[in-house]
Amino acid sequence: MKKLLALVIAGSSLVACSSNKAPVEAPVASAPVVASAPVASAPVEAAVANHNSVYFAFNKYDIQDQYADLVKTNGSFLAANPKAKVQVQGNTDDIGSVEYNLSLGQKRADAVKKALIATGASKAQVEATSNGKLKAKYDNTTDAERAKNRRSDIMYTADQPTGYTTDATTGLPMVDGSVYNGTVAEGVQ
Numbered sequence: 001m002k003k004l005l006a007l008v009i010a011g012s013s014l015v016a017c018s019s020n021k022a023p024v025e026a027p028v029a030s031a032p033v034v035a036s037a038p039v040a041s042a043p044v045e046a047a048v049a050n051h052n053s054v055y056f057a058f059n060k061y062d063i064q065d066q067y068a069d070l071v072k073t074n075g076s077f078l079a080a081n082p083k084a085k086v087q088v089q090g091n092t093d094d095i096g097s098v099e100y101n102l103s104l105g106q107k108r109a110d111a112v113k114k115a116l117i118a119t120g121a122s123k124a125q126v127e128a129t130s131n132g133k134l135k136a137k138y139d140n141t142t143d144a145e146r147a148k149n150r151r152s153d154i155m156y157t158a159d160q161p162t163g164y165t166t167d168a169t170t171g172l173p174m175v176d177g178s179v180y181n182g183t184v185a186e187g188v189q
Helices: 002-019 065-080 098-118 143-151
Strands: 046-047 053-055 085-091 126-132 150-156 165-166 172-177 184-186
Touching: 002 053, 053 184, 065 085, 065 184, 085 098, 098 126, 098 150, 143 172, 150 172
Parallel strands: 085 126
Antiparallel strands: 046 184, 053 150, 085 150, 165 172
16 A cells, blocks of 8 residues: 555656646747836937937837827928838837847838828838848947837938938938928937
């Protein structure tokens, strides 16, 4: 009886040990890594007057109201200048997989493209592409730098406005007051 009891206990232990093993599964590459997202210790938004970019909150692709005038200005310019063309480049921070961020960057670029078309641009004037996290303009070592990488850049490829340039250091699209006379928040949480 003692031997039988010992065998039952030993068998139960083996079953219990085997049930503690984690299942062997392939990691899901497209799942966002939210748990490791940094928590901002201070506000990261900075108002800038010259960026031709729409910034997004972490893991989002909806255009906030504060960027409506910038989008409308670009859409109106495109509507008034049929030969003008833009490439909207969607960008992300470095949190998450390459695949997930390429998809998120495309959603951001598509959202800006749709908004430009809604404000007067034609579909033929606007191309939407994604850089994901592959072409970061800022280091991703702080919350503020990550926030600056979460954006869609409106890059003119033909017949750009007179006040349009690209920043020599970052390559970001820039506009002067003759194009857009407002400010945008650079980096959104």
